[in-house]
Amino acid sequence: DAEITQSPRHKITETGRQVTLACHQTWNHNNMFWYRQDLGHGLRLIHYSYGVQDTNKGEVSDGYSVSRSNTEDLPLTLESAASSQTSVYFCASSEWGTSGNGEQFFGPGTRLTVL
Amino acid sequence: DQQVKQNSPSLSVQEGRISILNCDYTNSMFDYFLWYKKYPAEGPTFLISISSIKDKNEDGRFTVFLNKSAKHLSLHIVPSQPGDSAVYFCAADLHAGAGGTSYGKLTFGQGTILTVHP
Numbered sequence: 001d002a003e004i005t006q007s008p009r010h011k012i013t014e015t016g017r018q019v020t021l022a023c024h025q026t027w028n029h030n031n032m033f034w035y036r037q038d039l040g041h042g043l044r045l046i047h048y049s050y051g052v053q054d055t056n057k058g059e060v061s062d063g064y065s066v067s068r069s070n071t072e073d074l075p076l077t078l079e080s081a082a083s084s085q086t087s088v089y090f091c092a093s094s095e096w097g098t099s100g101n102g103e104q105f106f107g108p109g110t111r112l113t114v115l
Numbered sequence: 116d117q118q119v120k121q122n123s124p125s126l127s128v129q130e131g132r133i134s135i136l137n138c139d140y141t142n143s144m145f146d147y148f149l150w151y152k153k154y155p156a157e158g159p160t161f162l163i164s165i166s167s168i169k170d171k172n173e174d175g176r177f178t179v180f181l182n183k184s185a186k187h188l189s190l191h192i193v194p195s196q197p198g199d200s201a202v203y204f205c206a207a208d209l210h211a212g213a214g215g216t217s218y219g220k221l222t223f224g225q226g227t228i229l230t231v232h233p
Contacts, residue, residue, distance in 0.1 A: 004158075031219040042121070042204060042225040043159070050219065058220075090158055094219055101147045101166070102208035104221055106158030 002027040006091050006107040014115055019078040021110050023091030030096035032074040033104060034058075034066060036087040043090065049074055050096060081114045088112070118142045119207050121224035128231050134192040136227050138205035141186065145207035149221065150179060150190050153202040162203075163190070195231045202226045 004025040013019050025032065034046040045058030047066040055066050063085060065077045078085055088111050092104040120139045128134045138148075146167040151159035165172040165179045165188065172179050178191045192199055206221040 033220075035223075040124075040225060043206075043223040045220065045222075048220060092158075096219065101149055101164035102210075102219055102221060103149065103161045103164070106151075106160070108158050109156070 004091060004093055004105055004107040006089075006110050008110060009108065010111045012113045012115065013081050015081060015083060017081050019081050019112065021076045021078075021089055021091075021112070023074050023076065023107060024072055025091075025093040025105075025107075026072065027093055027095075027105060028071060029093035029105075030071065031094040031104075032068070033092040033094075034064070034074065034076045035090045035092065036060065036085075037090060037109075038087050046076065046089075047074075078112075081112075083114050086112060086114045116141075117225075118145075119205060119222045119224040121203075121205060121227050123227050124225070125228040125230070128195045128229065130197055130231055130233050131194045134190075134195045134199065134229055134231065136190040136192075136203050136205075136229065138188045138190075138224050139186060140188075140207050142207070142222075143186065144209055145222070146210050147208035148179070148181060148188050149206045149208065150177075151204040151206060151223075153204065153226070159204060192229075195229075197231050197233050200229055200231050202228050 007022045030051045033048040035043040049068040091107040094104040149164040150162040152162045153159040181188045204226045205224045
């Protein structure tokens with residue numbers, strides 16, 4: 001069965017360190033997204049990609065970067081982790097060019113704590 | 116500026132009764148609306164959607180109503196079950212014209228925590 005996985009599931013790091021969160025999908029979807037979930041804010045879009053070599057900033061992209069070298073993976077990098085980046089991070093994917101409801105499939109999430 | 120809002124952070128309902136979760140939006144260009152359900156320590160999963168050309172969509176115990184003039188949608192769960200206890204997110208999508216392709220970006224609300232008591 002196709003799926004979307006994230007690793008690690010839990011991560012504790014220190015302020016100033018670089019952190020990379022992995023996202024891998026086997027749906028063969030062109031679209032991939034990174035969100036963070038914080039109480040009172042719902043799911044906020046960090047970065048997204050419509051295909052290989054394509055990346056775009058979302059509403060809360062400061063301090064984060066992504067790169068897309070293949071269809072399956074979209075790693076999220078925190079260049080210099082800050083305590084404000086303590087959150088739960090979700091990766092998602094969807095088909096490109098659908099005239100349907102734009103449904104996104106989500107991974108299980110990564111809980112990141114920055115001390 | 117929050118384009119999709121869920122103004123009720125939480126809702127508590129007795130098993131067997133109706134649960135009504137509400138969502139408001141400000142961008143009149145949104146043309147598809149989705150509801151996602153999220154259990155603790157899991158990712159959100161798609162529940163039900165509605166196109167802006169409809170005012171109602173039903174799937175088993177779940178019905179979504181859309182009032183375009185009020186920019187308001189609601190999710191009805193009847194009858195509510197303890198297993199429905201979760202966080203519910205509404206989301207909005209944009210398409211390139213009528214029947215066109217999705218831009219792929221969803222705008223989410225803040226979520227509502229639903230608790231169904233046995």
